[in-house]
Amino acid sequence: MSMELVNVNVGLLGCGTVGASLCKLIDEQSEAIAERTGLTLGVALVAVRDVSQSRDVPIDPSLFTDDPNSVIESPDVDVVVEVMGGINPSKELILKALELGKPVVTANKELLATHGDELYSLAKQSEVDLLFEAAVAAAIPIIRPLRESLVGEPITRVMGIVNGTTNFILTKMAEDSMPYADALDEAQRLGYAESDPTADVEGHDAAAKAAIIASLAFGGQVTLGDVHVEGITKITPEDIDFAHRLNHCIKLLAITEKQKIDGEDALCVRVHPSMVPLTHPLATVRESFNAIFVEGDAMGELMFYGRGAGGAPTASAVLGDLIDASCNLKRSNSASIGEFKPMKISPISDLESQYFLEVEVDDQPGVLAQVATVFGEHHVSIRSMEQEGLDSEARLIFITHKAFESDFQAAIKALNELEAVRSVGTVLRVIGID
Amino acid sequence: MSMELVNVNVGLLGCGTVGASLCKLIDEQSEAIAERTGLTLGVALVAVRDVSQSRDVPIDPSLFTDDPNSVIESPDVDVVVEVMGGINPSKELILKALELGKPVVTANKELLATHGDELYSLAKQSEVDLLFEAAVAAAIPIIRPLRESLVGEPITRVMGIVNGTTNFILTKMAEDSMPYADALDEAQRLGYAESDPTADVEGHDAAAKAAIIASLAFGGQVTLGDVHVEGITKITPEDIDFAHRLNHCIKLLAITEKQKIDGEDALCVRVHPSMVPLTHPLATVRESFNAIFVEGDAMGELMFYGRGAGGAPTASAVLGDLIDASCNLKRSNSASIGEFKPMKISPISDLESQYFLEVEVDDQPGVLAQVATVFGEHHVSIRSMEQEGLDSEARLIFITHKAFESDFQAAIKALNELEAVRSVGTVLRVIGID
Numbered sequence: 001m002s003m004e005l006v007n008v009n010v011g012l013l014g015c016g017t018v019g020a021s022l023c024k025l026i027d028e029q030s031e032a033i034a035e036r037t038g039l040t041l042g043v044a045l046v047a048v049r050d051v052s053q054s055r056d057v058p059i060d061p062s063l064f065t066d067d068p069n070s071v072i073e074s075p076d077v078d079v080v081v082e083v084m085g086g087i088n089p090s091k092e093l094i095l096k097a098l099e100l101g102k103p104v105v106t107a108n109k110e111l112l113a114t115h116g117d118e119l120y121s122l123a124k125q126s127e128v129d130l131l132f133e134a135a136v137a138a139a140i141p142i143i144r145p146l147r148e149s150l151v152g153e154p155i156t157r158v159m160g161i162v163n164g165t166t167n168f169i170l171t172k173m174a175e176d177s178m179p180y181a182d183a184l185d186e187a188q189r190l191g192y193a194e195s196d197p198t199a200d201v202e203g204h205d206a207a208a209k210a211a212i213i214a215s216l217a218f219g220g221q222v223t224l225g226d227v228h229v230e231g232i233t234k235i236t237p238e239d240i241d242f243a244h245r246l247n248h249c250i251k252l253l254a255i256t257e258k259q260k261i262d263g264e265d266a267l268c269v270r271v272h273p274s275m276v277p278l279t280h281p282l283a284t285v286r287e288s289f290n291a292i293f294v295e296g297d298a299m300g301e302l303m304f305y306g307r308g309a310g311g312a313p314t315a316s317a318v319l320g321d322l323i324d325a326s327c328n329l330k331r332s333n334s335a336s337i338g339e340f341k342p343m344k345i346s347p348i349s350d351l352e353s354q355y356f357l358e359v360e361v362d363d364q365p366g367v368l369a370q371v372a373t374v375f376g377e378h379h380v381s382i383r384s385m386e387q388e389g390l391d392s393e394a395r396l397i398f399i400t401h402k403a404f405e406s407d408f409q410a411a412i413k414a415l416n417e418l419e420a421v422r423s424v425g426t427v428l429r430v431i432g433i434d
Numbered sequence: 435m436s437m438e439l440v441n442v443n444v445g446l447l448g449c450g451t452v453g454a455s456l457c458k459l460i461d462e463q464s465e466a467i468a469e470r471t472g473l474t475l476g477v478a479l480v481a482v483r484d485v486s487q488s489r490d491v492p493i494d495p496s497l498f499t500d501d502p503n504s505v506i507e508s509p510d511v512d513v514v515v516e517v518m519g520g521i522n523p524s525k526e527l528i529l530k531a532l533e534l535g536k537p538v539v540t541a542n543k544e545l546l547a548t549h550g551d552e553l554y555s556l557a558k559q560s561e562v563d564l565l566f567e568a569a570v571a572a573a574i575p576i577i578r579p580l581r582e583s584l585v586g587e588p589i590t591r592v593m594g595i596v597n598g599t600t601n602f603i604l605t606k607m608a609e610d611s612m613p614y615a616d617a618l619d620e621a622q623r624l625g626y627a628e629s630d631p632t633a634d635v636e637g638h639d640a641a642a643k644a645a646i647i648a649s650l651a652f653g654g655q656v657t658l659g660d661v662h663v664e665g666i667t668k669i670t671p672e673d674i675d676f677a678h679r680l681n682h683c684i685k686l687l688a689i690t691e692k693q694k695i696d697g698e699d700a701l702c703v704r705v706h707p708s709m710v711p712l713t714h715p716l717a718t719v720r721e722s723f724n725a726i727f728v729e730g731d732a733m734g735e736l737m738f739y740g741r742g743a744g745g746a747p748t749a750s751a752v753l754g755d756l757i758d759a760s761c762n763l764k765r766s767n768s769a770s771i772g773e774f775k776p777m778k779i780s781p782i783s784d785l786e787s788q789y790f791l792e793v794e795v796d797d798q799p800g801v802l803a804q805v806a807t808v809f810g811e812h813h814v815s816i817r818s819m820e821q822e823g824l825d826s827e828a829r830l831i832f833i834t835h836k837a838f839e840s841d842f843q844a845a846i847k848a849l850n851e852l853e854a855v856r857s858v859g860t861v862l863r864v865i866g867i868d
Contacts, residue, residue, distance in 0.1 A: 025586070025732050033586050036653055036773065133583060139733035141575075141583040149567060149575040152459070152467050152753040219470055281739055284718040298459050299573035299750035302740035305715055307733060316733035319586040333767050339470065 005034055008326040009044035011077030011102075013068050013093060014084030018107060018134070019046070020057045021315035022081065022322075027058040029319070039326050045071045047084075072097045079325050081318060082106040091115055098122045098130065103325035103334070105318055107134035113208035113224040116215060117340055129334045131321035136209045137162050137290045139313035140306040141320070146216040146294075147335070154297040157257040158217045159431065162209040164288035164309045165193045165200035166232050166252040170273075171286050174240050174249060180233065192288050202231035203252065203271040210254035213292070214269045218258060220343030222269055228348040230272035239426045242358060242397055246384075248275040249283045250428065259346050266346040275356050275399075275430040349406040351429075354383065356399050358425035359415060363394040367420045371396060374418065378411035379403060393422055399430055439468055442760040443478035445511030445536075447502050447527060448518035452541060452568070453480070454491045455749035456515065456756075461492040463753070473760050479505045481518075506531045513759050515752060516540040525549055532556045532564065537759035537768070539752055541568035547642035547658040550649060551774055563768045565755035570643045571596055571724045573747035574740040575754070580650040580728075581769070587730040591691040592651045593865065596643040598722035598743045599627045599634035600666050600686040604707075605720045608674050608683060614667065626722050636665035637686065637705040644688035647726070648703045652692060654777030656703055662782040664706035673860045676792060676831055680818075682709040683717045684862065693780050700780040709790050709833075709864040783840040785863075788817065790833050792859035793849060797828040801854045805830060808852065812845035813837060827856055833864055 010026070012019055026033075026041050034040050043059055047068035055064075065071065072080055072093060080097040082104060084090055090111050097104050099122070106112070112119065112135050123130035133143045137160070161167050165187055172183035184201070187193035199205045207227040214222040232252050243250050253274040259266050276283045281303045285291040290308025295301055307313035328334050361367045368387070375382060381401040388395050400408070408427075415421050444460070446453055460467075460475050468474050477493055481502035489498075499505065506514055506527060514531040516538060518524055524545050531538050533556070540546070546553065546569050557564035567577045571594070595601050599621055606617035618635070621627035633639045641661040648656040666686050677684050687708045693700050710717045715737045719725040724742025729735055741747035762768050795801045802821070809816060815835040822829050834842070842861075849855050 021732070029586055029588060032588065035775075036585055139730075139736060141579045141736075144578065144583055145575045148758055149578055149751070149754040151470055152463055152757045153750050154463060154466070279720075281718065284715065286713075296573075296750065298455070298746040298753075300741040300744075300747050302573060302575075303738075305737035305739065306735060310734075312732045313734050316587050316730065317583070319732075320583040323586045324582055331767060333765060341469075 005038055005040050006330045007040050007042065008329065009042055009076050009078045010322065011071040011074060011080045012043055012046040013071060013080065013082045013090070015046050015048045015055060015057065016083065017311035018083045018314045018318065020055060021311035022083070022318050023057040023059050025312070025315050025319050033323060037323055037327060039323065039330070041322065041326065044076045045074055047071045068093050069096070072100065072102065078102065078329060079322060080104045081322060082108060083318065085110065087111055087114060094119060094130070095122060098126050098128050101126060101128055103129035103131070103329055105131045105321040105325055107132065107314055107318055109135040109208040109212060113211040116212065116223070117221045120340060127334045129325040129328055131325055131335065133321050134314045134317035136212050137292060137306070137308040138310065139316050140290060140292065140304045140308060142213070142292050142304050143216060145304070146213070150294070150296065150299070153299050155217050155294060156297060157255065157295045158213050158292065159253050159255045159282065160209070160213065160292035161251055161282060161285050161290050162254045162292065162308060163200055163206040163252060164290055165197065166206070167285065167290070168192045168288040169201070170232060170235070170250055170252065173235070173237055174244070177237055179237055180235060201233050203229040206252060206254045206271045210256060210269050210271055213254065214256035214267055215340055217256060218267055218343065219340055220267050221340045222267060222343070222345070226269055226345040228270040228272070232273050234426060235273055236426065239358070239428065243275050243356070246397070246399065247278050248430070249278060250274070251276050251282060251285070253282070253431065255431070259350065261344065261346050261350060264344055266344040268346045268351055270348060270351070273428055275428045349409070351405040352402050353405065354400055354402055354430035355408050356428040356430050357412070359396045359398070360422045360425065361394055361396060362420045362422065363389055363392055364420065367394070368396065370418055370420060371415060374414045375411055378407045378414065380408055380411050439472055439474050440764050441474050441476065442763065443476055443510050443512045444756065445505040445508060445514045446477055446480040447505060447514065447516045447524070449480050449482045449489060449491065450517065451745035452517045452748045452752065454489060455745035456517070456752050457491040457493050459746070459749050459753050467757060471757055471761060473757060473764070475756065475760065478510045479508055481505045502527050503530070506534065506536065512536065512763060513756060514538045515756060516542060517752065519544065521545055521548060528553060528564070529556060532560050532562050535560060535562055537563035537565070537763055539565045539755040539759055541566065541748055541752055543569040543642040543646060547645040550646065550657070551655045554774060561768045563759040563762055565759055565769065567755050568748045568751035570646050571726060571740070571742040572744065573750050574724060574726065574738045574742060576647070576726050576738050577650060579738070580647070584728070584730065584733070587733050589651050589728060589730045591689070591729045592647050592726065593687050593689045593716065594643070594647065594726035595685055595716060595719050595724050596688045596726065596742060597634055597640040597686060598724055599631065600640070601719065601724070602626045602722040603635070604666060604669070604684055604686065607669070607671055608678070611671055613671055614669060635667055637663040640686060640688045640705045644690060644703050644705055647688065648690035648701055649774055651690060651728070652701055652777065653774055654701050655774045656701065656777070656779070660703055660779040662704040662706070666707050668860060669707055670860065673862065677709050677790070680833065681712050682864070683712060684708070685710050685716060685719070687716070687865065689865070693784070695778065695780050695784060698778055700778040702780045702785055704782060704785070707862055709862045783843070785839040786836050787839065788834055788836055788864040789842050790862040790864050791846070793830045793832070794856045794859065795828050795830060796854045796856065797823055797826055798854065801828070802830065804852055804854060805849060808848045809845055812841045812848065814842055814845050
């Protein structure tokens with residue numbers, strides 16, 4: 001029983017780290033792919049900014065062009081792979097490819113988090129594949145499970161470590177007791193962080209992934225602007241030390257969950273440093289690894305773990321999508337994509353969470369009672385408290401029961417106004433207990 | 435933009451724990467599923483052994499029958515779900531459904547591990563879906579990633595904790611210092627182990643899953659009989675204690691990897707207790723959870739973690755497949771299934787692994803030299819050794835470098851013949867270092 005081989009010609013937009021890895025992977029795996037799927041994949045054209053630059057890829061130099069439109073329009077190109085990044089001209093190029101009925105595979109999280117809805121709609125309407133497994137957590141298959149395997153599952157929450165740079169920094173701070181700046185230096189030295197690390201350390205990269213995950217998990221139209229974002233730059237080795245003493249670690253999590261607000265479904269989508277119990281599977285995710293934890297009523301807890309960045313892992317995810325799009329093309333079919341409907345996004349003030357809080361106070365009688373009174377007045381109930389003396393002052397460390405963010409923030413404001421309170425330290429939301 | 439709703443009628447074979455959970459899940463999720471996919475799923479007929487038994491399911495009692503053939507043949511049934519288990523009559527029923535062009539979703543690992551090749555071939559030939567996500571590790575999406583996302587990835591090894599019963603027992607032994615028998619008692623008391631636990635504790639359940647995983651990961655025809663199986667019944671609290679002192683834990687792993695034997699590709703498929711470094715992600719998988727760790731040249735390491743058993747998690751996986759099969763049906767399409775070709779299965783004697791070994795010897799000068807000589811003569815090189823005195827005897831604990839199983843077993847035989855050797859304890863293969 002031998003299969004008829006079908007040629008699929010790939011038009012590649014961009015040939016940086018991911019594009020070059022993809023060319024190599026296609027070259028090395030072509031025989032195995034043909035055997036498994038009946039497809040012979042070949043790169044037909046590659047759009048790059050500078051054609052004259054020499055590249056270490058197994059591609060005939062005559063196939064390079066600096067005109068991406070010519071790649072999309074070429075009758076020799078069956079499927080388009082976009083790995084250029086950025087919004088422009090990627091958006092127009094992808095829209096054009098879809099209009100021409102050519103399936104598109106992209107790794108462009110920024111674009112999808114900003115204009116996903118327009119792109120998904122056109123793909124659906126044109127019945128053409130738009131696949132983007134590589135846009136979230138690279139090699140980790142999370143998009144396809146959310147689109148397909150879990151489409152009937154009542155998902156309640158998705159939480160992920162979706163940025164390798166910040167996870168590496170937090171791991172170094174925790175395991176080697178490094179201050180933030182030193183851990184960032186090391187991440188830059190090892191190539192895990194860029195020279196301008198803002199997008200990673202301020203949480204924007206994670207926020208783009210959070211928007212995409214929220215759309216797929218809950219079928220809502222969610223964009224980058226809907227995501228509440230806090231980065232890791234204010235985390236101190238002391239915070240990590242406190243967390244550890246309370247059997248927790250600190251992770252930058254992208255979290256999306258469904259809430260009822262005034263009886264209406266609403267989505268909360270946020271990225272912030274979180275206290276995670278050491279027994280939670282996400283606590284075991286070290287260094288630059290990523291993991292996404294999905295909770296559902298029927299299936300219970302699920303976690304997907306792997307390499308969330310890098311040329312080869314990203315190319316591996318692109319190749320999976322490319323094969324899928326090619327198989328669908330062969331069968332005149334396209335992957336189903338759900339409807340994304342407008343959904344209420346709940347503001348962070350409506351969040352209900354547990355909190356960790358460190359407060360430095362004068363070491364004198366009655367201070368704890370004052371602090372406790374403030375919490376009580378703001379409907380914040382204390383779950384646990386530790387006190388330690390520091391010369392003339394004392395440090396109070398609290399973990400609260402679930403409280404509303406708005407109440408908690410009001411309590412902090414009131415604490416800051418107490419005369420005996422010298423400073424209120426880092427506030428961290430606590431996940432996984434209760 | 436509203437979708438046209440398509441009715442899909444499900445014929446259910448079996449209504450035990452999984453079947454009943456599925457009926458409830460379909461009932462509860464029907465609106466959400468219709469919104470996301472345009473499908474209205476309904477259970478049309480249910481085959482059970484005893485129609486008179488009362489069941490707590492949201493199904494009209496008139497839809498039950500004791501004739502499974504009538505379910506498959508009914509013109510009212512579009513898709514067949516088999517959750518009866520066992521080889522007969524499941525096999526004939528599934529073959530008949532596929533012949534009639536009706537997609538089949540099954541959770542039957544035993545059947546697939548024994549007759550998978552015949553079933554996959556008929557599905558492929560008839561261009562009808564045969565989906566079985568629930569057959570391996572229930573709610574964890576592993577089958578679909580292997581079939582689709584990773585089809586272009588050069589997978590080198592898959593290792594999994596795929597049996598929740600044994601993982602629960604090993605966790606109890608490690609964390610609560612329980613002997614095996616007590617941990618098994620507790621597993622039985624909590625419903626994690628059956629009254630006859632043989633299939634779980636002797637590794638047969640894991641072996642069936644290993645055969646299915648090996649087929650999909652490497653495209654080979656692998657059946658239950660190809661799997662080398664060792665269970666956990668001989669593991670002692672002392673073994674676990676030794677492992678811990680060497681920064682390892684003991685897990686029952688299902689492992690499949692590609693090897694070159696005389697220049698020819700061969701598969702090694704095996705289930706046995708293994709020493710896993712505490713820093714390895716599989717070491718963090720506790721209690722009855724399952725996890726599958728996949729290694730590939732391009733993507734690096736990937737792990738899928740979740741609930742590997744239970745009515746609701748299994749039903750969740752079945753429902754995902756059911757929706758997929760229904761979507762395909764609506765589009766007159768079927769999921770691609772790779773070719774499974776005959777592959778050489780390498781015997782366990784050809785395995786190259788690191789080993790852990792505990793030997794009790796007379797406490798007298800020269801014994802270590804004798805033992806070391808035996809290892810050297812059999813081409814087994816020692817990576818680390820610890821010695822401890824016990825009255826008149828001494829205990830030697832070894833971890834070896836990589837060695838061939840045949841050489842290692844020959845070394846053990848020779849050790850047993852040494853006069854100064856009192857006993858050779860548990861042999862464990864060590865994974866994840868080197």
